[in-house]
Amino acid sequence: MSWVIDRSGVDALCRVLTARGYALVGPTVRDGAIVYDRITSSADLPVGWTDEQAGGAYRLKPRNDRALFGYAVGPHSWKKYLLPPRLTLWRAEREADGFVVLEESHDPPRLALIGARSCELRALAIQDRVLLEDACVDPYYRTQRDRLFVLAVNCGQAGGTCFCASMDAGPRASSGYDLALTEVVAGERHYFVADAGTPAGHEVLNAVPHATATPDEIGMADAVIARTAESMGRSLDTTDIKRLLYDNLDHPRWDQVAQRCLACGNCTMVCPTCFCTTVEQVTKLAGAKAEQVRTWDSCFTLDFSYVHGPGSLRSTHKSRYRQWMTHKLATWIDQFGTSGCVGCGRCITWCPVGIDITEETAAIRGGTR
C-alpha cells in the first residue's frame, strides 16, 4: 500500500522525527557540492539544485524546478556516521606498577538519514555484513546502526557515473529503509509517493498528513524510477566477474591504469563500502595517558601493506589499484558473499584523473585471452 504526502509533508516528517529524538542528517549544499550534514528542515536541502557528473568531474547546476532530491549522490556517504573517520577505541593510563586499559564507551545519537539512495542502502547492507556479521563485531557501528531511522528516496535521475542498475542495487530502494519516498514534480503538483518498510516507518508516516496514493500517482512515481533506470550513465557487466578478475592478475591493463592512477586514495574515501582503517597511538604530553585512535585508511598508501624486511608488499601503483578493484568486485564475493560495489559511481566522479571502474573492467574482459 502506497501513500502520498505533499511538499509540506517533508517538513512535517522532519518535525516528527526530531520530536522522536532523532538528529536529522541529509544532503545540503556546501562548497559547490552536495554533502551530508545536520539539517533541520527542507530548507536545508539542495532545493532546485542538480549535479552533473563525469569521470573526474562534478558540478552543481540549478534545476528548472524546485525539486528537493533532484540529483545523484555527492562525495559523502553515510559511512562517515557509522564508521567515523576518527574514533577513539580505548585509553591506557600509567599506574605505579604498569598501566590500565579502559575501553572507550560510545553513545552515538539517534540519527535519521534523510534522502538515502538505494545504492547507499545496499552499501549499508554490505557494511553490515562486513562489520556486524563476522566473528568480530564493530561495537560503535553496532550501536549507531541500531539507532537509525532511514528515510530513503528513490532516484529521480541517474548521474553521469551511476551504474547501480548493473549492480542490482537500484535505482528503487527495495529494502533497508523505514520509509521510502519517490519525488514527483509534475507541472504545478509537487508530491511524494511514500512506502513504509518497517512498523517504525509506518508510525512516522501516520503522524504526518497523508493520503492513500491513487493508481495515477503510483504510476507517475513508477515512471520516474523507470526513467532513471534507463538513463544510467555507466554500466558494468558482472557476468562471472570473480573468475574474470581472479584469472587476470597479470593482465597488461593493470600496467596501463597504473600510469594514470595517482594512488591518492580518493576512490576509497568516497566509496560507501570501503571500510579499511588503521590505528594510531596518541599520547598526552606528560606521557601518562595514551589513546588508541582508529582512522580511515586506504589500500592506496604504501604504508598499508608495509611489513618489516620486504617493506611495502604493494610497492607499485599497479599492485595497489589491482588490489582495490579486485577486492571491490571479486575477492569481496569470497569474503562476504556479496560484491563490494553498489554502482554509485563516486569513485569515477571523484578520481582526479577520471579512472573508471566500469571501463577498466570492460577492458580486462575485452582483452581476456
Add this chain to the structure above:
Amino acid sequence: MIPCPAEIVEKRSETRGIYTFRLRVKDEGKRAAFRFRPGQFNMVYAFGVGEVPISIASDPDDLDGLDHTVRIVGNVTGVLERLKVGNVVGLRGPYGSWWPLEESRGRDVIVITGGLGCAPVVSVISYVVRRRGSFGALKILHGIKAPTDLVYRRQFQAWAKHPNTEVHLTTDQPDRRWRHHTGVVTTLLGRVTLDPANSVAMMCGPEGMMRAAARELLERGVPTESLYVSIERNMKCAVGLCGHCQLGSEYVCKTGPVFRFDRIRHWFEHPGV
C-alpha cells in the same frame, strides 16, 4: 578487543636485535583462561606506542607464561627492547589459525624455516618433541643469512638429541666457526630423505623461500595438501576488520597466518597481491 596488562617475567637476548620475552598476564582469571594453539599470534602493546602482531613461541601446555620472540625493527619493538623484567606490556589474543598438529599425528613432520621465520614454528617443534612417540620423523631445516642471525642456538642443539629427529642448519654467509651447511635452505632438502606420502611440511620465512621450498617438495612428490605455510602481513586489528592483512580472498589474521598451501597458492604466486 582491548589489551590486558602482562608482565615481562623473562627477557632473553637471542642474538643481536632479537629477544624472547616471556609474558605473564597479570589478571589471574585471564591468565588461566588463555589457551592457544601453535601457530597463533598475539597483539603485543607497548604503552604509548602501539601494537604489533607476534607469534607465540612457547608450548601450549605451558600455562605459566607466553614466549614471544621479537626482532627489533620498528617503533613498537624499539620500545620493547628497552623494557626490563618486571615492566608491563599489553596483550590481546590469541588470533588466527594454527598448524595442523592433531591431524599430523603419526606422520613425519618437516619444518622448513628461514631467519626469524623459525619463531612461529618453534612451538611446533617443542610440541612434537614433547610428544615424540606420537609423530614420525622430525626434520628441522633452518636457513639464515649469517651465523650471527641464529636464534634458539641451544634449542637447536637440544632438539637434535631427540630420537628420530634431524636438525639441518645452513647459512648464506658462513664464517670460520660455522660447522653446518652453506647455501639457501632449499639446498638442505636435497640432503634429507623424504617419505612423501607420509610427510607434512610446515614452513615459515621469506616468501621467496617458501615458494622455492614448496616447489621442491611438490617435485619430490609431497602432495600439495600436505604443505603448510605461515604468512606475515601488516596487521592493525587482528580480527578481520581493518583490511590490512588481505592476501587475495584471505584475511591473514582470520583464515591465516597458517594456510594450507593449495588454498592460497593462486595469490601467493603473484607477488604484490
